[in-house]
Amino acid sequence: MVRLKCIINYDGSQFSGFQIQPKKRTVQGALETALTKMHKGEYIRIQASGRTDTGVHAKGQTIHFDSAYDIPLYNWKQALNTLLPNDLYVKEVEYADDSFHARYDVIEKEYRYYVWHESEPDVFKRNYAYYFPYELDIRSIQAACDYLEGTHDFTTFSSAKATTKGTKERTLYQVSCEKKGSEIEFIFRGSGFLYNMVRIIVGVLLDIGQGRRQPADIMDLLAKRDRRLVGETVPSEGLYLWNVRYDEKR
Amino acid sequence: MVRLKCIINYDGSQFSGFQIQPKKRTVQGALETALTKMHKGEYIRIQASGRTDTGVHAKGQTIHFDSAYDIPLYNWKQALNTLLPNDLYVKEVEYADDSFHARYDVIEKEYRYYVWHESEPDVFKRNYAYYFPYELDIRSIQAACDYLEGTHDFTTFSSAKATTKGTKERTLYQVSCEKKGSEIEFIFRGSGFLYNMVRIIVGVLLDIGQGRRQPADIMDLLAKRDRRLVGETVPSEGLYLWNVRYDEKR
Structure with missing residues (x-):
């Protein structure tokens, strides 16, 4: 075997x-x-x-x-x-190794989220990026990303339907946002992710980019641990499970 | 009206x-x-x-x-x-104008054909470019493109099933090939195109890129006016109707 x-x-x-x-x-x-x-x-x-x-x-x-x-x-x-x-x-x-397990041995996951940031949709992108035609201040989003990095309880940013037991504390090693041509690329690297966490965070980051919230609001939202404080989960078509890392020594 | x-x-x-x-x-x-x-x-x-x-x-x-x-x-x-x-x-x-007709008044059409030129397929490209993992000499293809430009009878490069009546003479204003990252982009601009013409030409150009024919063979193939002399029509997923031009004065 x-x-x-x-x-x-x-x-x-x-x-x-x-x-x-x-x-x-x-x-x-x-x-x-x-x-x-x-x-x-x-x-x-x-x-x-x-x-x-x-x-x-x-x-x-x-x-x-x-x-x-x-x-x-x-x-x-x-x-x-x-x-x-x-x-x-x-x-x-x-x-x-016989003891290797694809789920239990994960030490880091990377997700990316792509936004099609143009005034008009592109039929070739419809399944591969979230069409978002509104103006965005990328610098505000980047400032908010910095507040998300580190170890936090992400209850506010996880689905209320989540069945996860135990702690909702996770560590994000990288949260970044970059405008690349017509697309906006969000990168999330972390120890683990709660259900819908990336899509809820991106929704809040887009609110911040539109000036509907301030970057520093992230701290308050994290502290309050209440999913009802934040908006809708952004659609699935922009989300990519990009990479999974395991302990190399194994 | x-x-x-x-x-x-x-x-x-x-x-x-x-x-x-x-x-x-x-x-x-x-x-x-x-x-x-x-x-x-x-x-x-x-x-x-x-x-x-x-x-x-x-x-x-x-x-x-x-x-x-x-x-x-x-x-x-x-x-x-x-x-x-x-x-x-x-x-x-x-x-x-009331007399405008989308088909009869065309003065130029542009088609593009995209080849995914990597050793492995990409699931995200499967419907949008033709996966072709074999080595290609782009310079040979470009030399062949030059022979295709101009006014020729394209019988050899049109589907035998074509129902087009009248002349099979068409003028190609531009035929070009460029490697762009993992993709190869073919551009065809012409007065008109016969049925399957672009996809048959790309098939021959890929044969030339693999050294199975010489660029100058194009002249001979055009002269012989025989569809049976050339290989298979490449798949539809790489083909884009890119632009249609009409007489601006109308």
């Missing part, structure tokens, strides 16, 4: 999210169908670094699974990509 | 081409449905600069139609975009 770790990409626009659901097209469903076919009907269960919602994309989602097959890594990659639909791609396959 | 001219964009990946067909999702169908709804059920017929096949995109498709409505141009644009699906967008609406 070997444990395999894979880095996968997917265009989330045609998937009903990551997690398997009856009669829905999901990333987990597509991966397990391909693996089960490769294993002649034996059900192969995968574990991912975490779920992603409907419409959310991934550049560096990471999964693991166990197999009795002893085949070269390159052939694993080839075989899987041949069986997968073309909006899901296995970028890397490697052997992992 | 006014005649309106519109410039429209569409992501062709979810359309069964431009031309209306029963039970299929087409660009013409979506536009006529929106216009007919605006006109309280009165059927409004549109005319386009030409058709595009399934999967082909447009940045500057041009259409015209007649309406008894007298409403400001900005409201036309707003109303149409509100009624259209989000993979189809009206970029400009203007008044046209």
